[in-house]
Amino acid sequence: MSFQGISLEELEELEQELLGLGETRLGSLSYSKIEVYEAMHRQLEALVQEDEDYREYYTFIKKKLVSYLLRYGAAVSGSDRTIYEDSEKVLKKVLSYDSQNPIAAYRLGFLAYRSGAFFDAAAFLQQALNSQTFYTDERFLMNAEQISRAVLYIANCALHPAIRGEVPAMDFMASAEHATSLSTQLCYNDGMLKSQAxxxxxxxxxxxxxxxxxxxxxxxxxxxxxxxxxxxxxxxxxxxxxxxxxxxxxxxxxxxxxxxxxxxxxxxxxxxxxxxxxxxxxxxxxxxxxxxxxxxxxxxxxxxxxxxxxxxxxxxxxxxxxxxxxxxxxxxxxxxx
CATH class of the missing domain: 1.10.10.10 (Winged helix-like DNA-binding domain superfamily/Winged helix DNA-binding domain)
Known part of the structure; x- marks a missing residue:
């Protein structure tokens, strides 16, 4: 849907019209509301450059947009490849609005890990852990279990390719003894992740x-x-x-x-x-x-x-x-x- 030429006031009216749609008893989260918030965000981003009085409203709308995208991303997640790609696209859009959002980076890492993209998974999960240390909005922080799981996922991201010989191996990894040790550690980590899912x-x-x-x-x-x-x-x-x-x-x-x-x-x-x-x-x-x-x-x-x-x-x-x-x-x- 294109909102070019529509004023902020008109977008607010449209938002009000959409408030009850798609989240009623038998409904689901509607992407049309996300599009409205994206259009509002674009206009407020420009307005705040001219007038700081818009800052609070701009910040609120951005957080509302991020919340919508995170909820929508969770709603479309699944094992089907198309659904996975939709969820990945939505979560990356979250980072385009809020680049340090810990929970978005964590979920992207989880999706990448599930698909076997271990390098990407480790990068997203490390980003999530780094952001967690200074991010101030508690709503988008990882909980204690997610932090522990991120550490285990990152470890496994190194173990999987190492065991398969897909990364340059150090001398000690060449022996069967240490290869077995790596496999044992991977099995242990997987067991922890599955038992606390x-x-x-x-x-x-x-x-x-x-x-x-x-x-x-x-x-x-x-x-x-x-x-x-x-x-x-x-x-x-x-x-x-x-x-x-x-x-x-x-x-x-x-x-x-x-x-x-x-x-x-x-x-x-x-x-x-x-x-x-x-x-x-x-x-x-x-x-x-x-x-x-x-x-x-x-x-x-x-x-x-x-x-x-x-x-x-x-x-x-x-x-x-x-x-x-x-x-x-x-x-x-x-x-x-």
Whole structure:
């Protein structure tokens, strides 16, 4: 879509028209919104050169654009080559707007590693580790597990070609003994990566596990919310429902981060809702709409009501802890958002 000749004010109006599209209950993240934010970014980038008063708005729109691209990149990731290339293209676009973004570099490294491009993978992963030391926006930092995995991926990026003799070998690598040692180290690293690929969170805390361990059948009367490369699925007593990204992220936040006295509010969740450019928080009507959708899904799945209205917060909601739950995430896809 071309936005040449369209003013910033007209783009803002178009953004408002697109806010509810593609992220509703049965929808998915729409790339058309990304195009609008890209056009807004271009105009604001020029305006800020003339007037510093636009700086805060420009920074906000750039972060919103980066958030959209990261979410979209995760949504299109997969093993199919075309899907892989789409995800790679989106993540590289993130770096074109935010060259030091750690989580974008990490994901590019992970994609390159999976495709066997070990030199590229090591470069991206090292970039992610370097950026992690000085990057200030916590939303786009790697978590502790991703940092550890980046180190293991980088080590494996050296081990794979060395074992196959594809890089100049030092004298000690020529012996069968040391070749076996390298293979043993690679197997160990792979085992660590596979055994800690997913995070399982329950009311009692979090543990890392393998993909196989993460697919165990959900227990009776337990809310199960699982995130994978195909999206997010809510399961309860044999009934499953695929959730839109904003619904899944809201429900995860409610289950994992809220309790009485610490509610989910429009301000607390401003980074979880992509479809707003209001700096002070999510528009109340938007927040309440998605909250109503989540509660409606829980009711339709016959999940007992465990989401309560906070008495001390305007438009606040919290999980009362009356139901057991399990949330399963892929560590390589996790974001602080």
């Amino acid at each position: 997913y995070r399982i969170t329950t009311p009692f805390g979090s543990v890392l596990c393998s993909k196989e361990e993460s697919v165990e059948a959900p227990m009776q009367d337990v809310i199960s919310l699982k995130f994978n490369k195909f999206g997010a699925v809510l399961t309860y007593n044999g009934i499953s429902e695929k959730l839109a990204p904003v619904q899944a992220n809201l429900l995860r936040y409610l289950l994992v981060k809220t309790r009485r006295g610490q509610a989910a509010t429009p301000l607390a969740l401003k980074d979880y809702f992509l479809f707003t450019h209001v700096v002070t928080g999510v528009p109340e009507e938007t927040f309440l709409l998605v909250m109503a959708e989540v509660k409606q899904i829980l009711m339709e799945m016959e999940i007992p009501s465990a989401i309560q209205t906070a008495e001390d917060e305007d438009y606040g909601f919290y999980f009362d802890g009356s139901m057991p739950f399990v949330v399963i995430d892929r560590v390589d896809e996790e974001m602080s958002l």
